[in-house]
Amino acid sequence: MKPDLGAFPFRDRRYHFSGVGGSGMTPLAILAVSLGAEVTGSDRNLDRGLPLPSFSALRDGGVRLVPQDGSAVTPDLTAFVYSTAVETANPDFRRATELGVERIRRGSFLAGIAxxxxxxxxxxxxxxxxxxxxxxxxxxxxxxxxxxxxxxxxxxxxxxxxxxxxxxxxxxxxxxxxxxxxxxxxxxxxxxxxxxxxxxxxxxxxxxxxxxxxxxxxxxxxxxxxxxxxxxxxxxxxxxxxxxxxxxxxxxxxxxxxxxxxxxxxxxxxxxxxxxxxxxxxxxxxxxxxxxxxxxxxxxxxxxxxxxxxxxxxxxFGGVRRRLEPIGAVDGIDVFDDFGHNPVKIRAALEALRPKGSLWVYYQPHGYAPTRFFKDELIETLRVVMRPQDHLLLAPIYDAGGTTDRSICSEEIVEALRKVHVDATLAATRAGAALEIAKRARAGDRAVVMGARDDTLPAFAREILAALEEHAGSRGEARAETPATRPAR
Structure with missing residues (x-):
């Protein structure tokens, strides 16, 4: 029997979700619509013009997407729901505060439904x-x-x-x-x-x-x-x-x-x-x-x-996107996408993926504050888990905007890792990182893209796969495989 949705008084309610493109916000906004609410949503990545799959899913799910400029925050809102990525200086947040609209964190809103x-x-x-x-x-x-x-x-x-x-x-x-x-x-x-x-x-x-x-x-x-x-x-x-x-x-x-x-x-x-x-x-x-x-x-x-x-x-079990997700393979070189972003997750993923050949790790730290928080643990984890034949391509720290302290940088981590004999390189551009992997990786190697918050990372994992196909001449004719076409091993 279908649960009585009357237990959730959403049918006559209006919510605005700020930061709606986030991995936790997208399904919650769609759930609110399914429970009868009228929902609008805004996101800085939408304003930047990024064509993320979450935005298509939100539109299909009945969420009306609007600019993150405060215009959708009106006095008749039941509540303003926001993600942790939305700062108090955000135009939506400021407008909700000015109007006295109830402000609810994403997690609190979900706890109420659960x-x-x-x-x-x-x-x-x-x-x-x-x-x-x-x-x-x-x-x-x-x-x-x-x-x-x-x-x-x-x-x-x-x-x-x-x-x-x-x-x-x-x-x-x-x-x-x-x-x-x-x-x-x-x-x-x-x-x-x-x-x-x-x-x-x-x-x-x-x-x-x-x-x-x-x-x-x-x-x-x-x-x-x-x-x-x-x-x-x-x-x-x-x-x-x-x-x-x-x-x-x-x-x-x-x-x-x-x-x-x-x-x-x-x-x-x-x-x-x-x-x-x-x-x-x-x-x-x-x-x-x-x-x-x-x-x-x-x-x-x-x-x-x-x-x-x-x-x-x-x-x-079919798995979860960005959790040891196999993207494909070219000439025996596997490409994965993973959400690993703290020392524990990174170690677990790299130990699970460890190949007979080399491991090519493209890691993008997911913010200045978290990188500063576990910098020493990250360096020690990579020192332990990276073998002599493995390669770390460390991207610049992901900058989500806002008023954060930007005094830490990836160059500091690369320098520290080299001192403990980890093969670490600063990957200044994604194109350069993809090219390096495509030219130097060999059969038996594995490449993995790691990091959180940045919704463009899955696309980059697929760019690495495409680069491997394009530069397969040195390895012979390319034979691209995807999870659907890969033979059993």
Whole structure:
């Protein structure tokens, strides 16, 4: 039975979404329309004329796109919804303040919607988007027909609407990705909470741990917690709340695991493991994939899906855009696109993608403040994970505009990395980086584009693939492959 949308008084409401092209804002704006609201949206990238897929999806979803100049913020708005990328000096934000229109953060708006459903809220500093999409996929395969809203676009999730990060289900289940970066994770009151891991990312660890504790305090039915993550031990869980602990065999745990991934086998393109003698196969590489799949299975089990059915569903998981996403291959050189942007995510992705040959990493730091925040950790991570035959092409720091402190630069990181014997080069232009990879990469190598916030990065990964095809003369005739045409390996 379809949920009663009358539970959401949106039919006579008007919202303006500022920063609507963001990965979390786009599906939320479309969801608001689906619940009956009239929605307008603005975005600086729209004003810049960038033809991003999210803008087409928004128009198709019923959102009216307007300039980000404050003109769409009118006194009759129910509320002004904004992303963390929208500063107080933004014309939309200033106008909402002048008019006294209610201002709601994206995460808070989403928490309000999720609170009226039987939500499964996924939280953590790494892996959230993948675990959210995996959990929705498993529930869908089990016949639960959930609504899904994630921070990344799910690939081949049945019923998902473009760009892929939203699915409208017929049941009361709502699988949703939370956000610890703005603290809104503490505002969710789900049926089931899932904690994937905890590391120093947008905030210091203790601050994020307190937000996770608030989430658990609000959780109504059960928690799923990764007890193989050492820092999650700092997060206090209410005694009243039943929980499922999950971990990988051989990894030290701070609480006995109820579900254990055993007999883990990693291959270049997939992982296999067992949970209680039930075989699990996932068509994506890396130890992080094992963790993510195990937690998604545990979340599904907490929701009532039999273990065997949850495990079987993982074999048909289609992945998430920009999460170890295979773009294609030319003459044995694979190209990937990945969202990795903090030291933990970068290390997990590079270890998963590590080829027999060289790894070509084009990494664009996703902002001045975050780069300054984890600069030392980033340098140490790359020192450890990059092998002598690997190459780092470090792009200039992404500048999203605004009033940020721009006193740090990529040149500082390149210099520090060279001192610890990492083959690092400043990639001043994308054309130059693509050309270097195209001319120097050889069969058995892998190239990956990494970074967040910049919606043009996926297109650049495809530009690298095109450059490899164009400069294939030194490697013989080019044979381009895509995920759809690539033969089994």
């Amino acid at each position: 609170g009226a459903r039987r939500a499964i809220a996924i939280a953590g500093t790494s892996g959230k988007s993948t675990v959210t999409a995996m959990t929705a996929h498993v529930l869908l395969e089990a016949g639960f027909d959930p609504t899904f809203l994630g921070g990344g676009a799910a690939v081949r999730l049945k019923g998902a609407v473009p760009p892929g990060s939203l699915r409208l289900g017929e049941s009361d289940w709502f699988v949703v990705e939370t956000d610890e970066s703005d603290g809104s994770v503490a505002e969710f009151a789900p049926a089931i909470a899932v904690l994937t891991n905890l590391s120093r990312d947008h905030k210091e660890i203790d601050e994020t741990a307190r937000a996770f504790e608030a989430l658990l305090e609000n959780t109504r039915e059960r928690a799923v917690i990764h007890s193989g993550d050492p820092i999650l031990e700092r997060v206090r869980c209410p005694d009243r709340l039943p929980r499922i602990y999950a971990a990988i065999e051989g990894v030290p745990t701070w609480a006995p695991a109820d579900l254990v991934a055993r007999s883990v086998r990693l291959s270049p393109d997939s992982v296999r493991f067992k949970v209680d003698r039930v075989e699990v196969s996932v068509p994506f590489p890396g130890a992080m994939t094992v963790e993510n799949a195990l937690l998604a299975i545990a979340a599904a089990v907490a929701a009532g899906v039999p273990l065997e059915r949850a495990a079987a569903a993982m074999a048909s």
